[in-house]
Amino acid sequence: LKRAGMKPPDMLPSYLAAGTAVALVDHNESQQSMENLxxxxxxxxxxxxxxxxxxxxxxxxxxxxxxxxxxxxxxKLYRENKFRINQNIALLLVSAILSDTLHFRSPTTTDDDRSIVNYLLPIAKIDNVESYANQIFAAKSDLNSYTMREILFLDYKTFIFNNQLWGVGVVETFYPSNTLARKDELFEAMIDEKKRSNLTGILFSIIDIVKIRNYMIILGETEKFIIQKAFNVNVQDRIADLGSRISRKKDIVPSLERYFKNSN
Structure with a gap:
């Protein structure tokens, strides 16, 4: 946003008038949206x-x-409807794709993502995409000024598995050891949120962008039992090493869904 010279948009008010027309972008599940969707x-x-x-x-x-x-x-919608994409919009779009796909390292990456980035780069006037992606990841990794509660909610969603409400948070960083060093603070934030939202379980993954590795924080016995069964891993010092299973969308949530479905 700073590079594009744009300010963050205002957040929607907690409650809009009933019947207000809304568009859902990058989500569709009610528990991840506004309260009165x-x-x-x-x-x-x-x-x-x-x-x-x-x-x-x-x-x-x-x-x-x-x-x-x-x-x-x-x-694609811009192009299909022949809307002009200016430099700032191109910069925001390409930044989102590079961030979401971890510069094509994520297993969710498709050829469409790569071709769209190639289309946007000259419009955004980005000459060195590797350097620019690393700048994005460095900014994402600078978490020193954040409280652990803020870090927990940087990329956090709730899901219903077999009528149980679970929270699943993720942080992607160049420096996983910095977050792991604050593990006790993270436990406190997770305990508070589990109680506050009456969750059955809460999980938090620290993704090492360089090594493409997922270190999942395991809060208690409920989480430990489920993760060991769903991913066939051991838990040591309240951390489960999920290896290269770094995508919440493609790796974590589907594995949990399969486990709960098969154990029902």
Missing amino acids: KMMRVTYVVDHHRLGDLTTLEPIYLRFEPVGCTATILT
């Missing part, structure tokens, strides 16, 4: 995640694609 009139959904519990009273525009980033789909 069911009172809204959803007219558009553009997403690259699984289809959740969304229901509507009338036909709406849906655009789901199994790509690495919703910005890939948004760029």
Whole structure:
């Protein structure tokens, strides 16, 4: 946003008037959206995640694609509708794709993501994509000024598995040891959120961007039992090494869903 010279958009108020037309972008599940989504009139959904519990009273525009980033789909919409993409918009779109796909390291990456980035780079006037991606990751990795509660919610979603509510957070960083060194603070934040939101379990993954490795923080016995069974891993010092299974969308959530479905 700073490089594009743009300010962060204002957050929507907690409650909008019932019947307000809304578009859902990069999500579609009610527990990940605004509190009174069911009172809204959803007219558009553009997403690259699984289809959740969304229901509507009338036909709406849906655009789901199994790509690495919703910005890939948004760029397609620009092009299909012959809308001009200026430099700043191109910069934001390409930044989102590089971030979401970990510069194509994520298993969610598709050829569409790569081709869209190649299309956007000259418009965004990015000469060295490797250098620019590393700048993004360095900024994402600078967490010293954040509280552990803030870090927990940087990329956090809730899911329902077998009628159980679980929280799953992720942080992607060049410096996983810095976050792991604050593990006790993280435990406190996770305990607080588990109680506050009445969760069955809460999980938090520290993703090493360089080594492409997932170190999952295991809060208690409930989480330990489920993760050991779902991923066939051991837990040591309250950390489960999930190896290269770094994608919440493609690796973590599907494995948990399969476990709960088979154990039901």
